[in-house]
Amino acid sequence: MNFKNYGDYTAQALASGFSIARVIETSHQQYMIMTEAGPYRAQVAGRMANLALDAEDFPTVGDWVQVRMPENQADMATIERLNARTSVFLRKAAGRRSEPQLVAANVDWLLLCMALDANFNLRRLERYLAVATASGAQAAIVLTKADRATDLAAQLASVAEISGAAQVLVCDATKPSGLSELQTFMQPQLTYAFLGSSGVGKSTLINHLMGTASLATQTVRASDSHGRHTTTARQLLVLPSGSIVIDTPGMRELGLLAADVDATFEDIQALAQHCRFSDCTHQHEPGCAVQAAVAQGALSADRLASYQRLKQERAQNVEMRGKARENAKIDRMFGSKKQMKAFRQSVKARRR
Numbered sequence: 001m002n003f004k005n006y007g008d009y010t011a012q013a014l015a016s017g018f019s020i021a022r023v024i025e026t027s028h029q030q031y032m033i034m035t036e037a038g039p040y041r042a043q044v045a046g047r048m049a050n051l052a053l054d055a056e057d058f059p060t061v062g063d064w065v066q067v068r069m070p071e072n073q074a075d076m077a078t079i080e081r082l083n084a085r086t087s088v089f090l091r092k093a094a095g096r097r098s099e100p101q102l103v104a105a106n107v108d109w110l111l112l113c114m115a116l117d118a119n120f121n122l123r124r125l126e127r128y129l130a131v132a133t134a135s136g137a138q139a140a141i142v143l144t145k146a147d148r149a150t151d152l153a154a155q156l157a158s159v160a161e162i163s164g165a166a167q168v169l170v171c172d173a174t175k176p177s178g179l180s181e182l183q184t185f186m187q188p189q190l191t192y193a194f195l196g197s198s199g200v201g202k203s204t205l206i207n208h209l210m211g212t213a214s215l216a217t218q219t220v221r222a223s224d225s226h227g228r229h230t231t232t233a234r235q236l237l238v239l240p241s242g243s244i245v246i247d248t249p250g251m252r253e254l255g256l257l258a259a260d261v262d263a264t265f266e267d268i269q270a271l272a273q274h275c276r277f278s279d280c281t282h283q284h285e286p287g288c289a290v291q292a293a294v295a296q297g298a299l300s301a302d303r304l305a306s307y308q309r310l311k312q313e314r315a316q317n318v319e320m321r322g323k324a325r326e327n328a329k330i331d332r333m334f335g336s337k338k339q340m341k342a343f344r345q346s347v348k349a350r351r352r
């Protein structure tokens with residue numbers, strides 16, 4: 001990893017006596033970071049935690065941070081500053097909670113993984129593309145388990161219809177040469193995050209890419225002075241090729257929060273230019289060019305339904321998040337909504 005290439009940040013860090021590090025693992029506000037002097041456990045400085053308003057204000061895997069190094073490698077480093085991110089990938093936490101979960105930062109390429117077996121699902125791929133478009137990272141599609149493809153040619157054709165500019169790579173982890181397209185694609189020094197639902201074969205791909213450099217040699221268990229290691233959701237690894245990868249296991253549901261649905265459905269956007277009403281919802285309006293395309297068979301009804309579903313889900317989650325933020329602000333100022341009401345009552349009473 002290149003710790004020198006951070007221009008202003010490196011200068012700023014050095015001026016403050018801090019070191020530049022990259023977050024390689026997070027778990028319950030505990031961090032594992034990689035520094036020029038090797039891996040360290042780290043925690044966020046109290047001052048920084050106090051200023052943090054959102055989940056986004058805390059470091060996540062892939063973040064470049066400025067740290068105060070401990071005297072002793074067994075002790076924790078302190079994360080003092082978070083460097084600006086080139087990309088950040090968010091998802092809505094599982095369930096009804098609208099809190100965003102930071103998945104990874106400073107990712108150059110999101111590798112959207114989809115298995116070619118019975119779990120192949122174009123609508124899910126559209127969802128991943130929408131999230132990727134809003135992340136700031138570039139996206140490529142990795143089709144896994146080619147040995148189990150139901151109909152490879154037809155599947156590739158249907159992916160090509162929705163993939164836009166994203167490159168499509170096909171992998172088969174059961175064959176020695178089955179990862180060559182992916183290996184040719186990946187460049188040293190760049191950061192790749194594998195994204196996909198549970199079981200698509202992300203860990204299998206990463207293990208193959210790691211080759212003999214086993215996961216154990218990469219993780220920093222040795223530096224955990226307590227001798228235990230809580231398994232975490234995300235991990236940043238450096239491959240023998242020099243590429244940097246972030247695994248994101250266990251993603252059962254990718255809730256839309258930051259997502260650019262319109263950019264992902266450029267075909268529908270282009271058609272919508274010809275709708276009679278500029279605010280057409282493409283549902284029942286007269287003169288709707290999108291519905292006309294469906295009627296003519298130029299646009300699949302499934303794809304239109306997928307677009308509308310994703311638009312609606314995103315709007316709902318953004319609204320929920322707005323409310324959650326407001327509540328968080330109230331909690332910070334008053335402790336709780338109840339205390340805020342009590343405070344307002346007391347102000348009123350005093351006025352009388």
Ligand SMILES: Nc1nc2c(ncn2[C@@H]2O[C@H](COP(=O)(O)OP(=O)(O)OP(=O)(O)O)[C@@H](O)[C@H]2O)c(=O)[nH]1
Pocket residue numbers: 144145146147148171172173174196197198199200201202203204205248249250251
């Ligand atoms: N047939 C076949 N099976 C594969 C291939 N790649 C992975 N598998 C199998 O698919 C299953 C899931 O693979 P994992 O690599 O654990 O999937 P994952 O995406 O990391 O899953 P999570 O860790 O739950 O996110 C395992 O049983 C693998 O052996 C492949 O190319 N072909």
Ligand SMILES: [Zn+2]
Pocket residue numbers: 272275276280281282283285287288289290291
């Ligand atoms: Zn319309």
